[in-house]
Amino acid sequence: xxxxxxxxxxxxxxxxxxxxxxxxxxxxxxxxxxxxxxxxxxxxxxxxxxxxxxxxxxxxxxxxxxxxxxxxxxxxxxxxxxxxxxxxxxxxxxxxxxxxxxxxxxxxxxxxxxxxxxxxxxxxxxxxxxxxxxxxxxxxxxxxxxxxxxxxxxxxxxxxxxxxxxxxxxxxxxxxxxxxxxxxxxxxxxxxxxxxxxxxxxxxxxxxxxxxxxxxxxxxxxxxxxxxxxxxxxxxxxxxxxxxxxxxxxxxxxxxxxxxxxxxxxxxxxxxxxxxxxxxxxxxxxxxxxxxxxxxxxxxxxxxxxxxxxxxxxxxxxxxxxxxxxxxxxxxxxxxxxxxxxxxxxxxxxxxxxxxxxxxxxxxxxxxxxxxxxxxxxxxxxxxxxxxxxxxxxxxxxxxx
Numbered sequence: 395x396x397x398x399x400x401x402x403x404x405x406x407x408x409x410x411x412x413x414x415x416x417x418x419x420x421x422x423x424x425x426x427x428x429x430x431x432x433x434x435x436x437x438x439x440x441x442x443x444x445x446x447x448x449x450x451x452x453x454x455x456x457x458x459x460x461x462x463x464x465x466x467x468x469x470x471x472x473x474x475x476x477x478x479x480x481x482x483x484x485x486x487x488x489x490x491x492x493x494x495x496x497x498x499x500x501x502x503x504x505x506x507x508x509x510x511x512x513x514x515x516x517x518x519x520x521x522x523x524x525x526x527x528x529x530x531x532x533x534x535x536x537x538x539x540x541x542x543x544x545x546x547x548x549x550x551x552x553x554x555x556x557x558x559x560x561x562x563x564x565x566x567x568x569x570x571x572x573x574x575x576x577x578x579x580x581x582x583x584x585x586x587x588x589x590x591x592x593x594x595x596x597x598x599x600x601x602x603x604x605x606x607x608x609x610x611x612x613x614x615x616x617x618x619x620x621x622x623x624x625x626x627x628x629x630x631x632x633x634x635x636x637x638x639x640x641x642x643x644x645x646x647x648x649x650x651x652x653x654x655x656x657x658x659x660x661x662x663x664x665x666x667x668x669x670x671x672x673x674x675x676x677x678x679x680x681x682x683x684x685x686x687x688x689x690x691x692x693x694x695x696x697x698x699x700x701x702x703x704x705x706x707x708x709x710x711x712x713x714x715x716x717x718x719x720x721x722x723x724x725x726x727x728x729x730x731x732x733x734x735x736x737x738x739x740x741x742x743x744x745x746x747x748x749x750x751x752x753x754x755x756x757x758x759x760x761x762x763x764x765x766x767x768x769x770x771x772x773x774x775x776x777x778x779x780x781x782x783x784x785x786x787x788x789x790x791x792x793x794x795x
Contacts, residue, residue, distance in 0.1 A: 412539045414573035418566060419544045447501075449749055451499055451506055455741070463732060474504045481499075505745070510741060517730075525726065529717070531657075603736075606740075608779050617746070619709060625752050626765070627642055635691065653710050660711065664715065674780060675715065676719075681773045681777075690705070
């Protein structure tokens with residue numbers, strides 16, 4: 395477990411993450427609505443511009459790894475927060491779609507840098523046996539704060555109406571800057587090879603590391619399932635199954651609550667398991683959840699909403715076990731003290747699905763059985779990629795604690 399003294403010493407890190415995530419939770423559900431209502435773009439045009447900027451940001455992934463090597467993870471988190479605030483400030487000036495795409499690009503570049511830097515920083519702060527606990531703690535904190543921010547967005551819209559969109563955007567930018575200020579007080583050990591002539595890790599080296607790459611492929615394929623409660627069910631339940639509009643809200647609330655309330659408890663229960671065992675279990679649970687999803691349309695109308703909530707809870711359990719464990723495994727496989735490029739590549743395990751998944755699911759919902767079958771094939775491929783790691787495995791995975 396993480397020591398109490400260590401937690402107290404790094405409380406600024408947790409506070410910075412919490413404030414930043416609350417701000418994101420306030421604005422993220424309203425981002426597309428902001429462009430439609432305040433900037434008067436069509437939803438299709440604004441969504442396309444944001445997607446274009448997001449996809450373009452993947453080009454900087456190798457650069458982010460190098461920046462973490464050069465500047466250190468703490469400095470990169472500061473830079474990321476400032477870039478995020480600047481990107482969201484551009485939303486106010488988004489008079490045409492080019493500016494919308496540019497603003498989204500800046501925000502997502504900051505996110506790519508953040509994705510490379512924060513696991514590297516945790517690798518500096520945690521002992522090897524504590525990595526999963528640290529990642530689990532951050533995951534629980536982020537989920538709780540994201541849920542709180544989403545509730546705040548609902549209240550803000552109820553109280554301020556359309557004006558609430560601009561207030562939410564301003565709060566999001568301010569939370570990023572406040573988070574950067576708090577990070578100034580976080581102490582982080584020095585990183586990287588001390589000898590300037592020492593070999594440094596690189597994105598190319600990470601791609602060439604077949605064991606690490608199989609982890610990335612497996613988790614990227616598995617992450618398609620995380621979009622079911624938040625992206626697929628809102629449309630599927632209301633439009634395809636003619637359910638009341640409150641069911642998607644219940645699904646998302648259960649997802650947040652499950653992760654926030656059970657993250658640390660499940661992590662403790664899995665103590666002593668190897669990371670490989672936890673990842674295999676998570677893949678199996680996701681496969682079961684997708685099979686259950688495929689039965690929803692054939693269930694009585696009154697049971698369809700509760701079944702969707704059950705699927706969300708099961709997927710949340712798999713997610714809260716899989717994500718911290720995979721992140722800890724990735725850090726362990728990266729070169730000690732030079733994790734930046736590896737973690738820069740590892741972030742595609744959650745960013746790719748959120749970049750391309752909404753479009754794929756939107757098209758797939760025209761034929762839900764095929765969509766669920768396709769997601770099932772992704773999970774099967776994830777299991778195969780994980781299985782192929784066995785002959786390549788370096789020394790046995792460490793226990794979770």
